[in-house]
Amino acid sequence: MSIWNILPRMHWHLPSLSALRTFEAAERHMSFTKAAVELNLTQSAVSRQIRLMEDYLGVELFQRVNQRLAVTEAGRAYAEEVRRVLHSLQEATLRLMSYQEQGGILHIATPSVFGVKWLIPRLHSFYSKHPDILLNIVTRSKPFDLESEKLDVAIHWGNNDWPNVVAHPLVGRELVPVCSPAYLQSIGTVKAPGDLAKAALLQHARRPNRWQEWFDAHGAGNVNAWAGARFEHFYLITQAAVAGLGVGLLPRMFVEDEVKSGRLVMLFDDGFEGSDIYHLVYPEHKSNDAKVGKFREWILKQAQEDGTKGSAA
Known part of the structure; x- marks a missing residue:
């Protein structure tokens, strides 16, 4: 008797991979036609694959509502899971294709x-x-x-x-206040930190105390350090400063190119170091x-x- 007759067999209750890809695309686009274009199929081929999937699963995935395609509640939930699995399969495949034995x-x-x-x-x-x-x-x-x-x-x-990690400090502790030349002209001369009381101070949403720390370090703790729009990323603050929306307090290493090109002006250059670092x-x-x-x-x-x-x- 062959060993293959002894080993247990896996029975996969799954539609084909091509059918799953077709279903995912159709649900994402909410259109059989757009799914067909993406997958280089005909619209009728997409429709046929969806119909065969529904027959196999015994569940309706799409409905026609007022001549428009609509996904059913079961179809939407299934699409989310299928999309997650397809992404995982793609990642695993790319990792395998790029695998290098030595490194x-x-x-x-x-x-x-x-x-x-x-x-x-x-x-x-x-x-x-x-x-x-x-x-x-x-x-x-x-x-x-x-x-x-x-x-x-x-x-x-x-x-x-x-917690539970090893951390090595790298770069980015030094923060500098910057704004566009046009914005500086609009608020007038800035000779001392307290002069920024008249400016909109662009805030980092996850580090709301940075401006207050900067003012405290410069003996200007009475300035309202929270008067300005909030942004989640340094990149957004940089672009907001370039656009003339206010003054950003940014790591020097992120604005050196903008300062050299004249898109931003560094208002003070005293090497202030914040409490955070990359x-x-x-x-x-x-x-x-x-x-x-x-x-x-x-x-x-x-x-x-x-x-x-x-x-x-």
């Missing part, structure tokens, strides 16, 4: 502005030293869950108050991971060479 893949999460302004311009030196390691970089605007998102390392901005963080159990170790060594050296607060501790 492997290092999964990194970073705030988008840090990735664009600081990390990516320096990556050529990492690849020159470690061409066998493939980097998979994703961006996040909020704190990441390293374990659930299967990340190896992440870049966090804060004061090292994250950190390299990773789970404690990855401390001895070879890929993490190589990236840690490289990025800490980059931070030190940047003349900032990088540390190899």
Whole structure:
């Protein structure tokens, strides 16, 4: 008797992968025609696949309401799950296709502005030293869950108050107030920190006390430090300052190009250091991971060479 007759068989109660892709596209576009264009099929082929799926599942996925396509409640719930599974399958496939036996893949999460302004311009030196390691970089605007998102390392901005991780300070502690030349002209001369009382102060939504810290450090604690629009990202604050919406308090490293080009004016240049800084963080159990170790060594050296607060501790 063959061993294949002894082993238990898996019975998958699933529509075909092509049918699932068709259903996902149809639900996302809420149109069989648009799904057909995306998948390079005919509209009748899409309609037929959906009908066969409904027959197989015994559940109605779409309805026609006033000659318009509408997804049923069951169809919407199923589409969300199908979309999640297809994304996971795609990620697994891409990881397999890009797998390199010697170095492997290092999964990194970073705030988008840090990735664009600081990390990516320096990556050529990492690849020159470690061409066998493939980097998979994703961006996040909020704190990441390293374990659930299967990340190896992440870049966090804060004061090292994250549990169960190893954190190394990198860059970004020095903050400078900037605005557009036109905005500066509109509010008049700014010679002392207290003169910013007449300005709109662009706020970082997750760090609302930064302006107050800056004024306190400059002996101008009586200024209303919360008078201004709030933004979730440094990038948005930078663009708001360039657009003349007010004065932004931003890491020097993010506005150097704008200051050099004349799009922004640095109002004071006294090296004020806030309490937060960008950190390299990773789970404690990855401390001895070879890929993490190589990236840690490289990025800490980059931070030190940047003349900032990088540390190899």
